[in-house]
Amino acid sequence: AEPRASRGPRPVRAPRGSELSALGWQQEAALRMLQNNLDPEVAEHPDKLVVYGGTGKAARDWNSFDAMIRTLRTLRGDETMLVQSGRPVGVMTTHEWAPRVLIANSNLVGDWANWEEFRRLEQLGLTMYGQMTAGSWIYIGTQGILQGTYETFAAVAAKLAAKKGHSAGTLAGTITLTAGLGGMGGAQPLAVTMNDGVAIVVECDPSRIERRIEHGYLDVRADSLAEALRLAVEARDARRPLSIGLLGNAAEVLPRMLAEGAPIDIVTDQTSAHDPLAYLPAGLDFADMAALAAEKPADFTRRARESMAAHVEAMVGFQDAGAEVFDYGNSIRGEAQLAGYTRAFDFPGFVPAYIRPLFCEGKGPFRWAALSGDPKDIAATDRALLDLFPENESLARWLRLAGERVHYQGLPARICWLGYGERAAAGERFNDMVASGEIQAPLVLGRDHLDCGSVASPYRETEAMRDGSDAIADWPMLNAMINVASGATWVSLHHGGGVGMGRSLHAGQVTVADGTALAGEKLRRVLTNDPGMGVIRHVDAGYEEAEAVAAERGVRVPMRED
Numbered sequence: 001a002e003p004r005a006s007r008g009p010r011p012v013r014a015p016r017g018s019e020l021s022a023l024g025w026q027q028e029a030a031l032r033m034l035q036n037n038l039d040p041e042v043a044e045h046p047d048k049l050v051v052y053g054g055t056g057k058a059a060r061d062w063n064s065f066d067a068m069i070r071t072l073r074t075l076r077g078d079e080t081m082l083v084q085s086g087r088p089v090g091v092m093t094t095h096e097w098a099p100r101v102l103i104a105n106s107n108l109v110g111d112w113a114n115w116e117e118f119r120r121l122e123q124l125g126l127t128m129y130g131q132m133t134a135g136s137w138i139y140i141g142t143q144g145i146l147q148g149t150y151e152t153f154a155a156v157a158a159k160l161a162a163k164k165g166h167s168a169g170t171l172a173g174t175i176t177l178t179a180g181l182g183g184m185g186g187a188q189p190l191a192v193t194m195n196d197g198v199a200i201v202v203e204c205d206p207s208r209i210e211r212r213i214e215h216g217y218l219d220v221r222a223d224s225l226a227e228a229l230r231l232a233v234e235a236r237d238a239r240r241p242l243s244i245g246l247l248g249n250a251a252e253v254l255p256r257m258l259a260e261g262a263p264i265d266i267v268t269d270q271t272s273a274h275d276p277l278a279y280l281p282a283g284l285d286f287a288d289m290a291a292l293a294a295e296k297p298a299d300f301t302r303r304a305r306e307s308m309a310a311h312v313e314a315m316v317g318f319q320d321a322g323a324e325v326f327d328y329g330n331s332i333r334g335e336a337q338l339a340g341y342t343r344a345f346d347f348p349g350f351v352p353a354y355i356r357p358l359f360c361e362g363k364g365p366f367r368w369a370a371l372s373g374d375p376k377d378i379a380a381t382d383r384a385l386l387d388l389f390p391e392n393e394s395l396a397r398w399l400r401l402a403g404e405r406v407h408y409q410g411l412p413a414r415i416c417w418l419g420y421g422e423r424a425a426a427g428e429r430f431n432d433m434v435a436s437g438e439i440q441a442p443l444v445l446g447r448d449h450l451d452c453g454s455v456a457s458p459y460r461e462t463e464a465m466r467d468g469s470d471a472i473a474d475w476p477m478l479n480a481m482i483n484v485a486s487g488a489t490w491v492s493l494h495h496g497g498g499v500g501m502g503r504s505l506h507a508g509q510v511t512v513a514d515g516t517a518l519a520g521e522k523l524r525r526v527l528t529n530d531p532g533m534g535v536i537r538h539v540d541a542g543y544e545e546a547e548a549v550a551a552e553r554g555v556r557v558p559m560r561e562d
């Protein structure tokens, strides 16, 4: 064949509407979602094919991207395209129930699974970093992190309510203290106020505070600790949601607040503690930070770690004083321990504390996108969910606020955490709505790889499993296989997402609702079996909550049968 000229970077945007450019909706859906991941509204560095999360990519290089688009346009409904780390490597005849695309990204053999070897192979053009939803074509922009943070704070509220003997809970009447208003941490103030609480967020970079206020994620800025506390207490007493940005260094502000007996109910942190060169040490000016980190990295690291120890010591102090305290996945406990603070792990990580009980019910970051490109289609799905789950108050609050506050990036999409049974019900309803014309074009239904039964990641999703099975990676493999066997439209199996090379294995699925009876059959199976993996994974690890869900909702677990 004639060699094709390389076309290089160019703006990419998915087609909208109900006209097909491929041979069927399954192929069209993969085509549009690949393009959507690289839409400049969605991707962080579209010219480099980078979608999010450092260097998480949708395609290995522009030639691979072009080849995938070309192939998807002509792929038949009984064929499957194989993608090896962002490059299409084959098309094979399968059948109509088989996925149209199978994706394996960034996988390395155990002893070679480190960043150094990965970078070497990447340099040679042999692999790419797929993160979680970058290389599997179901990233939907910042709505994902906002909803995940909202869900975490909703779970904190539920735990606090249970402690006090209430059944449902919001954060009304409580003050949350946290730090970090960066890319992900910036979702914290809005997630707290969406749960009706008050948040004080300490941030050392004034431009971050301004930016969050501009974007409507943060309400006000306080110029002193005294002012922040006054505003917070007033709002708390009026049970009025409010978020307050406080300029300062968390390693200085938290110990001071503890010493002064500040009335804090919940404490967490999202400073960039995972990288000691990105955490501002106490006593240093923010303006000098970058230069000092570059000039004296070893000295800077030592000072940052000492400050993190002071920061974590104050967090433990708040816990001793009765506050709800948790680590939000930034490794601050580990860094504080490296500095010699022995009680660093006295408070838990957020997954074991709040998210695991949700995983036991098969709940996780379920999401969908409207291939029509019309926000009205998402509004219709929002209404359908309120109708399907009228008793779920937290869901209703999220959908109402998301409708008001979330700006779509790329194709309109929605995320919400639904569990075993709920996802299948939603999928079937959505497919019926496409069939009846209530929704104008097909939807794709997928999820993050950070889900209940699809990931092995001992520093995050599977930290401190009850039976010690944190590093067992058979589960994501089984998850990918059952989704292939159940009729998903594309299935992906990745390594290294979220926490980096050597530290995680995870799988994803996306399934098309095109309104046909066949799509309805596939959706019912995939959206039952996929969250079902979360239930059985947690039954196997000995969680009673999961056993109860399995018994109530009829999930079969052979080792629990006579």
Ligand code: NAD
Pocket (backbone or CB within 6 Å): 179, 180, 181, 182, 183, 184, 185, 186, 202, 203, 204, 205, 208, 248, 249, 250, 251, 269, 270, 271, 272, 273, 274, 275, 278, 279, 280, 281, 328, 329, 330, 331, 460
């Ligand atoms: P980021 O680098 O964009 O932002 C970090 C912010 O912290 C910056 O604005 C910085 O100015 C501020 N900061 C640094 N040192 C400080 C100090 N001493 N006092 C006050 N502010 C300080 O990072 P991000 O994307 O927002 O992520 C934050 C952290 O949270 C990361 O470590 C990330 O891995 C973690 N995180 C984990 C999860 C998860 O596990 N699911 C989710 C979100 C974020």
